[in-house]
Amino acid sequence: MEQMQRILRSAVRSGCDRNSCMIAFGGGVVGDITGYAAASLLRGVEFIQVPASLLAMVDASVGGKTGVNIPEGKNLAGAFHQPRAVLMDLDLLETLxxxxxxxxxxxxxxxxxxxxxxxxxxxxxxxxxxxxxxxxxxxxxxxxxxxxxxxxxxxxxxxxxxxxxxxxxxxxxxxxxxxxxxxxxxxxxxxxxxxxxxxxxxxxxxxxxxxxxxxxxxxxxxxxxxxxxxxxxxxxxxxxxxxxxxxxxxxxxxxxxxxxxxxxxxxxxxxxxxxxxxxxxxxxx
Ligand SMILES: NC(=O)c1ccc[n+]([C@@H]2O[C@H](COP(=O)([O-])OP(=O)(O)OC[C@H]3O[C@@H](n4cnc5c(N)ncnc54)[C@H](O)[C@@H]3O)[C@@H](O)[C@H]2O)c1
Ligand SMILES: [Zn+2]
Missing domain, CATH: 1.20.1090.10 (Dehydroquinate synthase-like - alpha domain)
Incomplete structure (x- = not known):
């Protein structure tokens, strides 16, 4: 949740508007939090998934479930928000x-x-x-x-x-x-x-x-x-x-x-x- 706030505040400070698009480049955690931030920012801006881990490629980046954990449990805060696109490059897995x-x-x-x-x-x-x-x-x-x-x-x-x-x-x-x-x-x-x-x-x-x-x-x-x-x-x-x-x-x-x-x-x-x-x-x- 703390990271969500940081993302939202920096997006607003850097001048994002309804036409902005967020890009989630990383593992499933980055995808989930970016998607949730995109679903929340100005009541929803578009986002693109660029999954970098194998798990994010085969699972987390597809399907539009986004969210964050809270101390009471996994993914207890979140939204359904479909990415505009999911782009994968298996070469990224070389460093995984x-x-x-x-x-x-x-x-x-x-x-x-x-x-x-x-x-x-x-x-x-x-x-x-x-x-x-x-x-x-x-x-x-x-x-x-x-x-x-x-x-x-x-x-x-x-x-x-x-x-x-x-x-x-x-x-x-x-x-x-x-x-x-x-x-x-x-x-x-x-x-x-x-x-x-x-x-x-x-x-x-x-x-x-x-x-x-x-x-x-x-x-x-x-x-x-x-x-x-x-x-x-x-x-x-x-x-x-x-x-x-x-x-x-x-x-x-x-x-x-x-x-x-x-x-x-x-x-x-x-x-x-x-x-x-x-x-x-x-x-x-
Ligand atoms: N939204 C969904 O439908 C869905 C589905 C499955 C899992 N998930 C969520 O995804 C998360 C797990 O995703 P994950 O396994 O990607 O974990 P993760 O995001 O924590 O990434 C794993 C680690 O690998 C690193 N990493 C990622 N890609 C790399 C690369 N190409 N080279 C080097 N390092 C790299 C990351 O920095 C991190 O340290 C869980 O929180 C899970 O709940 C969501
Ligand atoms: Zn899973």
Whole structure:
């Protein structure tokens, strides 16, 4: 919020008007805050996304969700504001630190897991080439992810239905991020852990086809992503999840896979059930 104010004040001081256009050049954090500043400045000016991280390219820069965190939770202040354009240059990724690149892979694997089993199989098969940075393969994967996200958002911009599937792995991830005070696990890393948990919970409930969680976990681990959670206090995660704004009429909203490539939403999982599963998951079964 403090940074928002700095951006808005400097925009006004430098003479921005309704015809001004902001450019978000950076990772997802820069994109989210710039988009929110653009949505707020003079009740809305245009903006362009130039994502520089893998995660921002495949996910954060597309779809028009903008916002900032507040101490009470992730993205609790924000707006839907579509960028005028999203420009990507994969060469920017040459300077992206490895750990950040892996966090981007978590959202790529998420996109494949909820919507495209062929993409998931391609990533499994070509893992070595992808990690070595093969430009043609990476272009193909990034393009596919952007198309999937754009398709989903076109159908449901305001997240009243289908768009919720993009939150696969995010129910627990947001709890982890809020409980740790942002920053220890990267967003993508928390999502990786959250996806494994959602897949295990789904299998336990009989919603998710057996062996899905193992396959997903193996792929995430192969990309160097965390798949377990041991050090965080469970009660802090539970408190943070209690504040999650993603609730349906019946309770906390979970995205499950029926199988790899297909997602569904449920808000009727009893708190006692997912909480018991979470305690088991944190202790490592
Ligand atoms: N709006 C959405 O729909 C949406 C979707 C997914 C994630 N997000 C948000 O995006 C954020 C995560 O984005 P992120 O992973 O890009 O994190 P980030 O913005 O924190 O960037 C990660 C780090 O990499 C650096 N960096 C970025 N590009 C670089 C490059 N090309 N070379 C060298 N360093 C570079 C950044 O300075 C930063 O230190 C989270 O806050 C998440 O909530 C938003
Ligand atoms: Zn995410």
């Amino acid at each position: 630190p490895d750990r950040q690149a892996r966090a981007g892979w978590a959202e790529i694997i998420k996109t494949a897991a909820i919507r495209d089993i062929r993409l998931l199989s391609l990533i499994e098969r070509e893992r070595a080439a992808l990690l070595a940075g093969s430009p043609s393969l990476l272009t193909k994967v990034v393009e596919r992810c952007v198309r999937i996200k754009a398709e989903v958002v076109e159908e449901d911009e305001r997240e009243s239905g289908l768009r919720m599937i993009l939150n696969f792995g995010h129910t627990l991830a947001h709890g982890i991020e809020a409980a740790q005070g942002y920053g220890r696990l990267l967003h993508g890393e928390a999502v990786a852990v959250g996806m494994v948990f959602a897949a295990r919970l789904g299998e336990g409930l009989g919603i998710t086809r057996e062996a899905t969680a193992d396959r997903l976990e193996a792929l995430l681990a192969a990309f160097g992503l965390p798949v377990h959670l041991s050090k965080l206090s469970c009660s802090r995660i539970l408190t943070a999840m209690g504040r999650d704004k993603k609730r349906g009429p019946r309770g906390l909203r979970w995205v499950f896979l029926s199988q790899l490539g297909e997602a569904l939403i449920r808000d009727d999982v009893k708190p006692a059930v997912w909480q018991a599963e979470l305690k088991k998951f944190i202790k490592g079964k």
